Amino acid sequence: MYKDRRMDIDAFRGVAIVLMIIFHLTFDLEFLRIVHFNFEDLWLVLFQRVVGTMFLLLVGISLILSEKKNNEGYKRHLKRAVKLGAVALLISIATWIVAPTDFIKFGVIHCIAVSTLMAPLFFRFKWLNLILGIILIITGISVHYTEIDYLFWLGWITHTYTALDHYPLIPWFGVVLIGLFLGKVMPEFKVKNKLTESLTYLGRNSLLIYVIHQPLIISLLLLLFYLR
DSSP states (O other), X not given: OOTTXXXXXXXXXXXXXXXXXXXXXXXXXXXXXXXXXXXXXXXXXXHHHHHHHHHHHHXXXXXXXXXXXXXXXXXXXXXXXXXXXXXXXXXXXXXXXXOTTSOOSBOHHHHHHHHHHHGGGGTTOSHHHHHHHHHHHHHHSSOEEOSOTTOTTTTEEOTTOOOSOBOOHHHHHHHHHHHHHHHHHOOOOOXXXXXXXXXHHHHHTHHHHHHHHHHHHHHHHHHHHTOO
């Protein structure tokens, strides 16, 4: 099942999964008012952005590597994008139930789903992807405001816009484009030990872990700190 996958990429994704779980644990502790964290603190903002950057770089890298080995055309990427889109919709619904004013409208999975649709248009490029990626990132560094309610997915938000998670295409598709570039130039790293094998397992089941880890963490915290 995994014979065509690179262990180093899956292990790197496993590291991102571990960091994501740590970040979401701090978020859940704050959300449930067990331990106070200020998510405007620079270290937490940077922590979240580093994790998001890792995931989106890996999207670009993995798409290029997958295209090299499978060459099944756009249909394969469309199926993947639809699957991710369904997960993104479930996330929006679940967060709307829990936090209706701050629910996730275009989070990291939404961004990955749309990027998976768009990325094949850029497969033939190499250095141009790096250049375009940098331009998109620079363009999206500052917050862009608009009076139009429905441009949040692109990176323009109203002054009243709030969301638990927000990864618009500008700048984050730029990170995917840099991932496409890296997928064409980076060598394979072969380090096999118990740690990398464990990280590889996490990386190869990343979507499932993403879906179940938050309900699991919240359930365990409620059990430990409230039902006690």
